[in-house]
Amino acid sequence: MLRDVTFGQYYPKNSFVHRMDARVKILLMILYIVTIFLVQTYSGYIATAFVLITTIVVARIPLKTVLKSVKAVIFLVLFTAILNILFYQGESTTVVFSWWIIKVTDGGLLFAMQMAFRLIFLVMGTSLLTFTTTPVELTDGIESLLSPLKLIRVPVHDIAVIMSITLRFIPILMEETDKIIMAQSSRGADFSSGGIIKRAKALLPVLIPLFISAFRRADELSLAMDSRCYGAPVKRTKHKVRRISVRDIIGSIFYLAYLAFIIVDNSLLLLLI
């Protein structure tokens, strides 16, 4: 079933993190990404893990679900780790193992491990944004963050509308596809056997009705928008006005504290050397 692949990966819950403002969450995510690349010490990694796990717990999302998003990049993580182990020596060069041009050093091992953790933390952190924010809130947030670009005549609002309509229609079209596939299979259509050409041809009875319905929907939608004067030269207001709340401030403080800790930690490291 197509709809079984839940669209996007929003995980419905009514947690502290879910109710935070999307704009704040986007900014905090950027802050988090930047901070991760500053981390250099073990205590830094522990702090990152702490921040991440706290956020997951507060968002009330099962750890298993978050780890699933890591599965998608596990190949990349392993690949970089192996390359790092084999070909990067790092500063300290106590050779652990050597053969031909390959020289594995403890510095290399350390670096590989750090990179791997960095990637995993990165993916887990960014996926938390999409787990806790609906696509509509995300586009709204992006629109609001990009609104300064209006000054240089970028049609930010139109772009946001296009984005949200697209997002809105993806599940509808998926549902429609499902229905059409069912109808054609009950007329004996076979989508799973035969060679590539036969299978591609078998898709026609699904694609044609799907396109027709997509065009019909687009037509209806544009009529509906027109009849409500979309594009009239007045300033549009928001249906849901989003305000920064205490929640957002607490979240921001938490992440700023994390950044501060990493910076202090790094400068301590410099002092020691």
Place this chain on the structure above:
Amino acid sequence: MSIVIENLSFTYMKKTPYEKKALKNLSLEIRDGEFLGIIGSTGSGKSTLIQHINGLLPCQEGKIVVSGIDLSCKKPDYKAVRKKVGVVFQYPEYQLFDETVEKDVGFGPKNMGLKEDEIKERVRESLQLVGLNVDEIGQKSPFDLSGGQKRRVAIAGVIAMRPEILVLDEPTAGLDPQGKKEILDLVKNLQKTCSPTVIMISHNMDEISDMADRIALMHKGELLACLTPDELFSRKDLVDVAGLELPVAVSVIQKLRDRGVDLGQTVCRKSELADLIARRVKKC
């Protein structure tokens, strides 16, 4: 042979936060030659149920046997069951796709592996059954037809496979009264001529109690009852739980009773109501 459903349960999107139990422990037997109506409010699981009958949804829990074909075993014979059970989905006209009406109606028979001339014969026959003429519209694009005609063509596409069991999901949705009547007459006619067993979902109580031998009442994924229309609508408890609208005849009988005239029995068909009243008036 009949359809036997035992303790069927179905959950959409199992093991995700969107999990939705759509059928709960449902048991039902549909006899040969029967006209079964299915009613129930939106989201009560009617469509989910009929999608099980020809194996469009896999049997997760429980048992379904359709005309001797077991759909609950490990590898059900979907091909065979789809030949026996023809499903006309809601708004079937949105599934038309081919260049010409003739080709579109012939899609099912072609998938069954019939020969060219046999397909032609079946297309002619099915179009005739739904009241259309292959010589007139056979070469037209299905997208050039009127709404009612499109729906007929779509139905023809299903009966061209000559199913023993015809399943219709709200076949009258979105049609005008005249179009509705035509489709209902067509369904009655199809039961006589080609598919002896009919299962029909409807939201119109008059329509369904007029046509069905028995009505299955669904509510939140459960089967509340499967009774004849007269029995069902005289059960006030069921009507209230499911929040059913009443057929016109039944509500007239109730209003008469409120005003002190008890006709003594509940009937769903207007003609029977007229008989009851006539008898009563003559007695006075």
